[in-house]
Amino acid sequence: MTVNLPPPLKDQLKPIKGFQMGIAEAGIKKANRKDLLVMTLAAGSQVAGVFTLNRFCAAPVQVCREHLAHDGTKGEIRALVVNTGNANAGTGDQGMKDALATCAALAKELQLNPEQILPFSTGVILEPLPIAKLIDALPKAVANLGEDLWFDAAEAIMTTDTQPKASSLAVETPLGLVTMTGICKGAGMIHPNMATMLGFIAMDAGFAPGLLASLTREVADQSFNAITIDGDTSTNDSFIIIATGQSSVQIQSTDDPSYGLVRTALIELARKLAQMIVRDGEGATKFITIDVQGGKTEKECRLVAEAVAHSPLVKTAFFASDPNLGRILAAIGYAGITDLDVNQVQMWLGDVWVAKNGGRNPEYQEADGQRVMQAAEITVKIDLGRGSAKQTMWTCDLSHDYVSINADYRS
Numbered sequence: 001m002t003v004n005l006p007p008p009l010k011d012q013l014k015p016i017k018g019f020q021m022g023i024a025e026a027g028i029k030k031a032n033r034k035d036l037l038v039m040t041l042a043a044g045s046q047v048a049g050v051f052t053l054n055r056f057c058a059a060p061v062q063v064c065r066e067h068l069a070h071d072g073t074k075g076e077i078r079a080l081v082v083n084t085g086n087a088n089a090g091t092g093d094q095g096m097k098d099a100l101a102t103c104a105a106l107a108k109e110l111q112l113n114p115e116q117i118l119p120f121s122t123g124v125i126l127e128p129l130p131i132a133k134l135i136d137a138l139p140k141a142v143a144n145l146g147e148d149l150w151f152d153a154a155e156a157i158m159t160t161d162t163q164p165k166a167s168s169l170a171v172e173t174p175l176g177l178v179t180m181t182g183i184c185k186g187a188g189m190i191h192p193n194m195a196t197m198l199g200f201i202a203m204d205a206g207f208a209p210g211l212l213a214s215l216t217r218e219v220a221d222q223s224f225n226a227i228t229i230d231g232d233t234s235t236n237d238s239f240i241i242i243a244t245g246q247s248s249v250q251i252q253s254t255d256d257p258s259y260g261l262v263r264t265a266l267i268e269l270a271r272k273l274a275q276m277i278v279r280d281g282e283g284a285t286k287f288i289t290i291d292v293q294g295g296k297t298e299k300e301c302r303l304v305a306e307a308v309a310h311s312p313l314v315k316t317a318f319f320a321s322d323p324n325l326g327r328i329l330a331a332i333g334y335a336g337i338t339d340l341d342v343n344q345v346q347m348w349l350g351d352v353w354v355a356k357n358g359g360r361n362p363e364y365q366e367a368d369g370q371r372v373m374q375a376a377e378i379t380v381k382i383d384l385g386r387g388s389a390k391q392t393m394w395t396c397d398l399s400h401d402y403v404s405i406n407a408d409y410r411s
Helices: 059-069 091-108 131-144 151-154 211-222 257-279 299-311 312-319 326-334 366-373 400-407
Strands: 021-026 034-039 046-049 081-085 117-124 165-173 177-187 196-201 236-245 287-295 346-349 352-354 376-382 389-396
Touching: 021 131, 021 151, 021 366, 034 059, 034 131, 034 151, 046 059, 059 091, 059 117, 081 091, 081 131, 091 117, 091 131, 091 376, 151 177, 165 257, 196 257, 211 236, 211 257, 257 287, 257 389, 287 299, 299 312, 299 376, 299 389, 312 326, 326 346, 326 376, 346 366, 352 366, 366 400
Parallel strands: 081 117, 196 236, 287 376
Antiparallel strands: 021 034, 034 081, 046 236, 165 177, 177 196, 287 389, 346 352, 346 376
16 A cells, blocks of 8 residues: 555656666565666766665675775776665675675676676565575576666565656756656665665766765755654665766756756655655555754754654554644654753644644644544644754654564565
């Protein structure tokens, strides 16, 4: 079940010149399902990424960081490989050997150096990666490489997702048209730093050295680091932006008029993908926007947004359509703003003014709150009354099905 999330349409996913995908069934966890994805990049492409802050970060995350840090010394990044069904996390030295073996095997297929490969894994933690199955399936994935396989690629990286997540966007700039397409996966174990997921966006623009890395971090913070489902930061979070440089748009600096247009488009696309994760949250029945404003800094607004979005009491109240909204005030109070003047705080549920000057709005009627809570999409607006900073996060409710899905995850 998803919350107002139609599946992507194959013919609306735009190919990106200089970027190809190939899919195979490796049988890593289950037979007869797409679970291996290879992506290849044209020479001259640029790649940037951000990754989980979990100290138990998976072996492929460690390898990706190392290969990106040395990008160019042993050849530019030219391919990515993703397996589902096994996270290759908590696997010690053998996990690192398997991640490196994956790179070496794909490099051999593509006649590249292993350092030109970025590996990604997702699935069960603390179990050995069936590396032989993965390597055996690589030739098949390489054999069917093509530019128009975005839908299949989105399917191949799914775990507990109920449907593939993909979208495209095109933006006209003074230098010409830029086309971008992205896919992501994630439905549970979702929390900022990075929000638990795999995400990949490819576009045909080109960038001067160094620009793409800073832009990728900014895009992540505005999208995948602004969602949460259950408050658990995964071991494998990875978000990658690829710029193939195959269009007429070559951006030299942040002052370039095309830069702002591409930046805005990237944030829009990444937010759409990130919100797909929330809309497909494990067991979710409600899509909830937490809009915090009136803070002294964005950081304190984020503290409040996260406290509300993470609270099991708040999330279960939303699932029950129960306007037990004192739970939201309690979350605001423990968010960590030590000098918060609660008498300045205002709160709205949809169009209903619930809390006024730190207390219940005298005009608030619970029937109005009940009406808003029954909707599939709900906005909570909070004004801290202490500045002009703001921050928005997106989350979902917490249902019985979430427990069932995660209780049965390994079966």
